[in-house]
Amino acid sequence: MSKKIAGPEIERLIQLLARLPGLGPRSARKAALALLKRREDLLVPLSEALATAVRTIVMCPVCGSLDTVSPCTICRDERRDREVIVVVEEMADLWALERAAVVNGTYHVLGGHLSPLDGIGPERLNIAGLLDRAASGPVKEIILALNATVEGQSTAHYLTEQLAPTGVIVSRLAQGVPIGGELDYLDEGTLAAAIKARKRI
Missing domain, CATH: 1.10.8.420 (RecR Domain 1)
Incomplete structure (x- = not known):
């Protein structure tokens, strides 16, 4: 003791x-x-x-990001492409992509990744909101900008299966993102190349 x-x-x-x-x-x-x-x-x-x-500071009811207004500043921005949603694990990932200035769509913050060993299942993440947005909005593409970790890849696989019935195109970042890497630690050039070279799953 x-x-x-x-x-x-x-x-x-x-x-x-x-x-x-x-x-x-x-x-x-x-x-x-x-x-x-x-x-x-x-x-x-x-x-x-x-x-x-x-x-x-409150959580945005649309995308799950944090802001002082609700819906958040990005969701309110009329210049954003509503047909594209970029899915990230955490706010730090959203900020990293915004610093790189390579996304003109909207975002969806999951609040983490699937991790059965830690007791984190789909119900503990902001997945239901994403499925609702994909099914009901003008969404044509969902970009899975998840960390290139085992958990991130498992989460991407799960989301791809869940989004399949919506008919929305699901793509992921190109493999310029190193395995085991986290978006918040990548430079803007790497992030820009990964977004531009994304592939349909």
Whole structure:
């Protein structure tokens, strides 16, 4: 059993920080100390930004992305091609594609990927919303821009099967995306080439 090294408030801060991706207990302790040492110029503004985020950021009921308006800014944009939906696992993937400026369609954020070992089945992802959009809207093509991981490929296979009855063209990113790679870490040139060289499944 580990010994408590600080008061309950500091321990709580460390425990919460340790839940963030990429932060283990040691990194969380360092981050907590940095925040506490820089209370006025870092901790206070961060706490205010988090409070504002809790109050104002909502999930888009159409595509599942995050924004301060509902439907989100992208879904409201009349210049977007409504006939194309780009499916991504997470918001970071959407942001990566937007930075590359290679998508003029709309998006659909699944909120993760299928992972039976972790208990993540279709019901835990935003798949029903995608099927509804494919069946009821002016959609002609769905681009599966999923991570090139085993889970991402399994999710793509499942979605392809589920979308087959809709008659919508389903394509995926070209293999310029490395196996095991995640979209958020790819450069804009690689993303642009992958979008342009996509293939029908």
